[in-house]
Amino acid sequence: MDSEASDDVDRVILRTLVENGRASYRDLGEAAGLSANAAADRVRRLVRRGLITGFTATVDPRGDGRAVHALIDVRLSADRESDEFGEQVKQFDAVIDAAHVTGRFDYHLRVACRDTGELDELLRTLKRRLGVAVTETRIVLRTDVRRI
Numbered sequence: 020m021d022s023e024a025s026d027d028v029d030r031v032i033l034r035t036l037v038e039n040g041r042a043s044y045r046d047l048g049e050a051a052g053l054s055a056n057a058a059a060d061r062v063r064r065l066v067r068r069g070l071i072t073g074f075t076a077t078v079d080p081r082g083d084g085r086a087v088h089a090l091i092d093v094r095l096s097a098d099r100e101s102d103e104f105g106e107q108v109k110q111f112d113a114v115i116d117a118a119h120v121t122g123r124f125d126y127h128l129r130v131a132c133r134d135t136g137e138l139d140e141l142l143r144t145l146k147r148r149l150g151v152a153v154t155e156t157r158i159v160l161r162t163d164v165r166r167i
Contacts, residue, residue: 034117087131088158092155095126101119107120111144112133
């Protein structure tokens with residue numbers, strides 16, 4: 020990533036794109052006080068610098084019948100490699116996000132399951148097949164902010 024500092028205009032463009040990845044260059048320009056062409060130039064520069072790493076659709080897993088969302092903190096067995104766990108956990112469709120973290124736990128997972136039975140099976144599989152020693156699970160009641 021380029022070390023060139025972003026200015027307030029870049030931050031407005033980035034924030035607007037995070038809120039609405041389909042914002043037009045005209046919309047970006049209005050938000051940042053630029054013409055559509057100037058906004059397009061800024062976006063291209065932000066992509067070249069690596070500040071914008073891609074454009075994607077964010078899908079609500081509930082639309083796919085995955086109504087039970089949970090946060091799972093995972094502590095691996097002492098003989099388990101975190102890199103290997105990180106690769107293996109990618110195979111589970113229910114895992115939306117897997118972050119290797121500091122503190123009491125090794126990983127923080129965000130999962131979306133069809134029901135509590137699927138969540139239970141996921142937890143059992145993590146322990147039986149992926150070398151997880153301890154889990155702490157919380158059901159998500161609602162998500163108030165989601166920017167990434």
